[in-house]
Amino acid sequence: MFPFELFVKERVGEKRFKHSVNVAKTARWLAFKYGANEDKAVTAGILHDITKEWTVHEHMSFLHSHNIGISKYEYTSVKLLHAITASCYSKIVLRINDTDILNAIRFHTTARANMSILEKIVYLADGISEERKYSGVNELRYIADYDLNEAVFKEICGVISGELIKKEHLIHPDTINAYNEYVFLNSKDAMQKLAEKNTIGIKNISKSNKFTKVY
Ligand SMILES: [Fe+2]
Numbered sequence: 001m002f003p004f005e006l007f008v009k010e011r012v013g014e015k016r017f018k019h020s021v022n023v024a025k026t027a028r029w030l031a032f033k034y035g036a037n038e039d040k041a042v043t044a045g046i047l048h049d050i051t052k053e054w055t056v057h058e059h060m061s062f063l064h065s066h067n068i069g070i071s072k073y074e075y076t077s078v079k080l081l082h083a084i085t086a087s088c089y090s091k092i093v094l095r096i097n098d099t100d101i102l103n104a105i106r107f108h109t110t111a112r113a114n115m116s117i118l119e120k121i122v123y124l125a126d127g128i129s130e131e132r133k134y135s136g137v138n139e140l141r142y143i144a145d146y147d148l149n150e151a152v153f154k155e156i157c158g159v160i161s162g163e164l165i166k167k168e169h170l171i172h173p174d175t176i177n178a179y180n181e182y183v184f185l186n187s188k189d190a191m192q193k194l195a196e197k198n199t200i201g202i203k204n205i206s207k208s209n210k211f212t213k214v215y
């Protein structure tokens, strides 16, 4: 049994509980594969949706009573709110003080730029957990088996194009920043490969790389 498993079981519905256990299992597998702490991955995985079934009123009163501010983006979406309250709940009520675990819960919905390995693992585990059945999930699981960054980037792209834009939902700036970071890193990688192929010095390439100037 995972830590907090019974605690979660008593607080969410059956479907959500099954999902939480599956995310913990997938997070543990990814942590093992990519050298992250498996106990932290399991803890963040099992708790990541602990407040997902709260009403808007419950989210807001919890945040208000603990003096926790949110941005205008989170105000518009319960889906965004639950990641914040789940993280704060884990800290305040369950007394989890590990920043990496709390951030992995906090950013499991939006992702963000400069994610830690644990954050990437929980973000991805949420998207590819055993009970997920959307088109493309098997390909994503396949990629997750050999390239964590590639799988996280694909998941971010899928969420933006397949979910947020299609439904005309707001895209949180953290998600855009995560997406841009990967595009930037990929283009830098492509420039480096081109430089190696053409035996051009990397220094010269980076000077002419417009992405370098922008960022
Ligand atoms: Fe969630």
Ligand SMILES: [Fe+2]
Pocket: 019, 023, 048, 049, 126
């Ligand atoms: Fe989830």
